[in-house]
């Protein structure tokens with residue numbers, strides 16, 4: 001190897017041959033690269049990101065029509081499911097409300113005017129429309145409001161110019177029927193997505209309710225014993241994607257520039273991606289109503305990466321609790337290898353905001369309902385029926401996650417241990433049938449009936465049974481009456497995104513101040529934990545004890561507990577929830593535009609190619625790692641996302657194009673990398689190009705010997721101390737490794753547990769800063785999964801000048817370089833020591 005040093009690697013101004021394109025600079029000695037560019041006589045300016053359209057921040061009038069109105073408009077004619085009807089007593093859901101004060105501060109974004117001075121519109125996209133449709137003739141439909149947590153929450157949202165896009169819950173194969181239903185729904189500001197029976201079976205019953213729902217509630221994936229079922233899962237996932245695309249198609253038809261699109265729930269995890277692929281400027285938010293499980297549970301899902309990546313296409317991703325948000329970020333870091341920040345998840349400079357937005361209810365609607373005659377009648381009836389007995393209430397969909405068997409068993413245990421309460425307490429369990437086509441739900445129904453029958457047989461008397469179990473939903477006023485008269489509400493969900501029943505119970509207990517027993521595994525435990533008695537529903541003894549505690553609680557304690565919860569429920573309303581989310585989404589999009597300007601823009605490929613074709617003497621400077629290498633993620637197996645290669649390898653697809661560039665006489669190619677010489681030799685030995693290893697400290701043409709471009713007096717006294725620190729951390733961080741190069745040390749944890757690796761890196765940096773090298777002339781550079789220590793002066797920037805001098809000299813270049821393209825890996829975090 002020859003040593004070039006300052007002598008052998010002269011500055012181009014003094015040592016370039018006379019015929020060099022750089023020799024007529026007029027005395028100044030600009031760097032080689034500056035002169036290369038000057039020789040070309042022009043600079044290429046990469047286009048900056050387009051400036052955003054000005055955001056009009058005027059305050060809009062509240063929207064005239066709202067989804068809240070749906071409740072009143074679609075009141076069925078005495079239909080059995082009039083349950084979600086509004087109790088406002090005439091004129092829709094907003095009747096009787098005091099006007100809300102104008103929003104201020106960050107919330108003002110919600111009422112911003114959209115583009116062209118139009119009121120901002122909100123497209124709510126959810127699996128189910130807030131109505132269920134019944135066909136009454138070829139072109140006749142009657143519409144009923146359907147039950148469910150999401151429905152309740154969004155019915156509480158007023159002052160929004162909103163439209164709802166979703167499935168109406170019926171199969172409508174004929175065009176006449178579809179058109180008639182579309183027209184009927186339009187009056188309710190609803191837009192249908194038509195799903196046929198097969199897709200509903202595969203997408204809704206199959207992928208949504210048999211796979212995602214149990215998994216997200218920690219019940220695991222279904223265990224099957226036939227290969228055919230596995231294939232079935234794959235076809236269900238395909239149907240899921242197709243169904244999401246069908247929702248997207250309807251959104252495209254109704255979208256207007258400036259609209260906010262709010263996608264809901266696990267049914268539509270693929271939607272953000274479909275929408276952004278159609279129009280990157282759509283403002284897309286996604287909110288999950290269920291828990292997001294720990295990444296250890298989530299990572300069992302075969303399509304885990306595809307779904308995460310799709311959700312990350314949204315601008316804002318929301319969850320009920322901080323824990324769910326944390327789990328999601330953790331899944332993105334561990335499964336996709338992305339960076340989690342306090343703001344959200346970052347991928348190549350693009351941030352997806354992730355935050356907690358706990359839902360609430362329209363508490364006024366429940367309070368008002370109790371003043372309606374129908375509700376008062378129900379209250380009186382119930383008081384008479386259960387006079388002399390304490391009444392406990394359970395209201396749940398008949399779902400595995402609601403812990404209904406556990407609840408009933410705890411009640412049995414309570415009666416067993418406290419026989420004096422037999423005949424003095426009754427449990428009313430409203431079990432709303434749900435997803436009745438899914439076999440697991442059918443099994444649960446039989447199981448619950450069996451337990452209830454047994455307990456009633458055991459503790460019932462001629463005059464009374466301890467459990468009243470109803471497999472049906474109640475109308476809204478009957479439900480409110482039940483909430484108001486009962487002494488204890490018992491919520492024993494094994495997992496529950498939020499659980500609005502607990503909120504509704506509190507809202508209706510203004511006078512009675514009953515006790516709420518609440519599962520610690522419901523999202524609501526985060527907000528109502530202070531006033532409720534929290535229980536672990538799996539601990540039957542604890543729940544039984546809590547029942548006794550609740551039934552015997554002093555009125556003082558009940559009042560105190562109720563006050564806490566009531567204050568929360570009446571101030572954190574559904575409307576606040578929606579306002580906050582939409583406001584945050586607007587702000588997130590605006591901030592993202594600012595951030596985009598700070599990130600280097602994408603290479604304008606078309607311009608780069610045109611300029612290339614027009615130029616005479618070109619220089620291509622290419623990085624290696626993450627520029628020309630195979631991606632570390634992706635195993636090549638279908639649906640897989642495992643780490644594949646430990647060794648850095650030139651991407652096989654790039655070999656052909658690279659060879660073509662190297663063979664072009666008018667193009668000089670340099671691979672400039674932090675890697676050591678052997679790695680570059682191995683990957684590029686066969687090409688006709690220049691290799692610059694260790695950040696340019698070593699250089700060779702592939703047909704020549706390595707030479708060094710290292711500054712003469714590079715101080716390497718720090719090496720032993722750093723090696724010691726790196727060994728220490730490598731031993732303690734499984735799957736991390738370090739490379740000892742001639743001019744630097746690199747500790748790499750890209751194959752280690754990401755979160756542990758990051759903690760270790762932070763610790764290592766502390767050691768390096770405060771330890772024996774704290775005064776050494778080194779730079780410490782933090783990469784996304786690495787820590788590198790190198791002597792001051794060992795940088796690609798410093799080396800390129802010397803490298804170009806050498807290349808120009810050795811090739812005896814006469815034609816000015818008129819094209820320089822530099823492609824490398826953007827290192828976000830750099831710490832200079």
Ligand SMILES: O=P(O)(O)OC[C@H]1O[C@H](O[C@H]2O[C@H](CO)[C@@H](O)[C@H](O)[C@H]2O)[C@H](O)[C@@H](O)[C@@H]1O
Nearest residue numbers: 148149150265289290359434496497498499500
């Ligand atoms: O329409 P279904 O399939 O019968 O299900 C009804 C709804 O169930 C889920 O509700 C969740 O949302 C609530 C409000 O955020 C929350 O309190 C509860 O804990 C969740 O289970 C589901 O997420 C909805 O999409 C369904 O409409």
Ligand SMILES: O=c1ccn([C@@H]2O[C@H](COP(=O)(O)OP(=O)(O)O)[C@@H](O)[C@H]2O)c(=O)[nH]1
Nearest residue numbers: 083147148149150152397473474499500501
């Ligand atoms: O007969 C009934 C029983 C319940 N609900 C409503 O169903 C929702 C249940 O929401 P929750 O968040 O508790 O659980 P989810 O069923 O959404 O999982 C609540 O708003 C209840 O008012 C109803 O409309 N009719």
